Amino acid sequence: MAAVAESKGRGSALVMAVYLLFLMLPIYWLLNMSLKTNREILGVFSLWPQNPTLDNYRTILTDPSWYMGYVNSLTYVVMNTAISITVALPAAYAFSRYRFLGDKHLFFWLLTNRMAPAAVFALPFFQLYSSIGLFDTHIAVALAHCLFNVPLAVWILEGFMSGVPREIDETAYIDGYSFPRFFVRIFMPLIASGIGVAAFFCFMFSWVELLLSRTLTSVNAKPIAATMTRTVSASGLDWGVLAAAGILTIIPGALVIWFVRNYIAKGFALGRV
């Protein structure tokens, strides 16, 4: 048995090494390209940059029409995360603690919005936000992304809240806490990790989405993902800048993963493990 376990250990390490290599290779290739000049990219095939250059990054970080894309994206993503968590917290509490008329139907209806194809909503959203004068604003994208982020946040938070024993609520009420005070002072600290995970997911899905954010913006709130299509010009693709822009979109994600790394697995299970 011991020999079997040992060989399994070595086999596992090999499987993981191959899998992680498979995940990293395409990203490495983009990084490699971002450090080359266009002439080198198209001219010589090399596994690493022969003359590493940061020119592509300099182009992006000094040109407002480029770096404003990052500012716009981050603005609506943060707005969306704040809105989603704020409205999802009380709702998740209601679903986790009480039964009420139509609760199951309501919960399923919320989930259906997570299942709605963004393509279905692109055109109606465009018309809705144009007619109320919100087209090309950050708040329009933030509200549009609530369509799928609010249900998700409710789903995750409900899972985490159900893990907190109800006796805690009851004791607090007996001690004379009002509901808002109990919720903010006692309950929210208890599910802090759940809030962190829900915020992470809102951030993630708002950050990676392009179809809606591109449809709802033109100039002032244009996301970085849409700005990237600019690299297609008359003189062909500017591969180096495209690669650098791509690498820069990966960084915010990598940073937030680091903060929630210990809860990430539980978060993906929507708090239901």
Next chain:
Amino acid sequence: MDKPVNNRAWFLVLPVLALVAFSAILPLMTVVNYSLQDTFGNNQFFWAGLEWFEEVIHSDRIRAALGRQIIFSATILAIEIPLGIFIALNMPKKGVWASFCLVVMALPLLIPWNVVGTIWQVFGRVDIGLLGYTLTKLGVSYNYVNDPVAAWITIIVMDVWHWTSLVALLCYAGLQSIPDAYYQAARIDQASRWKVFRYIELPKMQGVLLIAVLLRFMDSFMIYTEPFVLTGGGPGNATTFLSIDLVKMAVGQFDLGPAAAFSLIYFLVILLISFVFYTVMTKEGEAL
């Protein structure tokens, strides 16, 4: 399941309800509206009844897109679910190495979808991409721009690259919740590796696996950005999935009526299948 009944809980749900109603019901009403009317572009609408629905249901183009969509979703589920389970079983349980694996695995999930498309577009190119260049040097004829088979393989590999980690992370979370005592008992009984998997690990993963299947099904059925960037739906129509076709119709050709009817049918198909998943999921939840 002994939650107290309290209808005042509705007040807590109200903000969510208002927000989602604003961003879901209003736009959906617009879609329903368009699906039943015809226009000549001057803001005058005529009642069209179910004409558009009939057109959509009988359209060969949409049927072909639906067929491709089903094949695509079935293929990636068949690859990603077993592969995800396999990866989860091989993941280290704790320590720095485990954290490292988690972070690297979550990375593809946080890359904007069009960048995912771009990464693979570059990676697969025969002149400057590592994958395309290597395959060509090895004598494999590979060109995802002209060859439908290569385009399909590239999209499927891209999706596996992008989303297998989600399945693996879910299963990993399920495995983490198994107490050590179970494994010790299995060792005492001299249970084989397969039996440990079949009778301990698989049942414990059931809940998260259902979530994984549900999420992967929904998201793969709605896939748009990645294949759009990678192949633009081509070569020809070989990789035109439902969402790509729909956006082409609604935004490209401005065929509002058929596009709206198409949207509703599309939405209902996803809804129906998801409802089946959801019912199964909650049934499982009560049984546990």
